[in-house]
Amino acid sequence: MPYREVDLLRVMEKFAFWCVQHELLLENRTVFTEAVIADFVRDGVRGLKDASRANMRAQLRRMAEVLNGPAPQAEKLAPADPQRPYLKDEISSLRSWATSQKVHHRRDARLILALGFGAGLSAAEIGEIRESDVTADQGGVTVRVRAGRIRSVPVRRVWAARLEEVAGSSSDEYLVRPGRTSTPKNFISNIVARGKLSTGGPNTQRMRATWLLHHMNQGTPLLALLEASGLDSLEALTRYVRFLNPIDLAVSQEMLRN
Template sequence: MVADLIVVIIITTEDIVAVNLEPPKVAAPYWNEIGDFISTAVEEAGPAIPYRQGELLRAATGLTLWAWQTAGLPLERDVIFRRHTIERFVAEGLAHYTNSGRTTRRSQLLRMAEFLLGPKVMPPRMRPIGLPEALAPYTHEQLASFKSWAATQSPHDRRVNAEVLLSLGFGAGLAAREITNLRVGDIRLDDRGVLVEIRGDRPRAVPLLHEWEPALITFVKEHRSTDWAFLPGRTKVYKNVITNFIYWSGTTEETPQTPRMRSTWIVHHLTSGVHVVPLLRAAGVQSLEALARYVKYVPEVDPDNARAALRGCGL
């Protein structure tokens, strides 16, 4: 005789789709007005998002309460969960959070919004929260040392590549991936100097600082337009190509790093008084916040000259 088969099904709280969680205390007085709106949104989006129901409930409650009570927005899904509303809530309603906390909460809300409104309504890319500290620019002494490092590379091809690297980093402020992706044909020579055309996700044209023009002019004239601008003998773009090149230079002294070369380029232009709009475009950034990080490295201006400039009498 076959024993009866007993099947035990264990249901955890994570398997429950319906939102039967206690509303956050901060929203309790208003739950009759906003509770259904929040619960429905969490119930629909929750199963498709890799966050716990409780986390989504707290995130949606914070957003909805702020939008409805503080911003005065209607309880409409395409209004509450639109990207602009989420950005405002994170910036204003979560100002007391850490950058990490705001980033997490924003990610939760964006995933909900993408499911509830669809990816076409919710563009996936948003600016990062809390830009990292700007790296200090190189000093004049360090710059002179790097020029000496490049000039003493051997054989000739290594010396040329070292000079190209410094020219693109210090002369145009390019990021590492932009240097490694650049072709000779992207470097234009004309009677006004050298213009570096950047492709990719930050397309732009960057005028090269005149100090760094000679090495690039010579290089461009000696190579085909289809060659890579840095290490033209390679057949592909690969990770750490610049790091590996510098590593095999055989020096024990400090070597140039592309992030600090870019920082040096930005600070140079800020110090020189280049207009902020063309500098934003040349740097491939969209917000003043991205440049404001470097202001602490810009030398102070004489107070009398500063006053004259602010008065409109020139600096």
């Protein structure tokens, strides 16, 4: 390899940590793909200069080649695209999944859905939300993200009911699974895995994708969406363009003329 071992280990450490945060299975053929590497370079190391990010991408591609062999001519699609938004019937199934949980897990399941579908939070962010981070006023419910991509996110009204129950609390208890003193690795995915999975459990990446796509379809101003999502650039939204609802030709022409 044309790279020093210490440099590869440094990149690998950042890459592995990002994969764990995004609940990706740490297997060579799962994380060492072109799509995952591209997502990491784009979203996981935003503070670095373009040259440094390009070098990281080249190092990870080289590791992928050594670990997995040359990329096949036509890579098969993954069984479940982690970026694919949920369909309406899938969301209904997830509501049923939450309702079917045992009493002591049901509240957590419903809150995970509310924070994922209602505010587009990542798994790591959901795990860190405290009761005092949820507020409500005449406009609706807002969730404060106090670490990482610090921001306040207005919650979609259709998902706000569960959060209204704790809004205004001054408690610093964790919202999901209160009583704990820290957030272990893979916290949300472990909660889902321990629950009843007769209808399948939620994937936080897909819930966030669903939230983003909803706002893109309804015409939420892009600058407002970037601020609420914690994204730095419009480039991060391009992966969802293929899922956008088609626009009526007459409507689109009228809009373009205005």
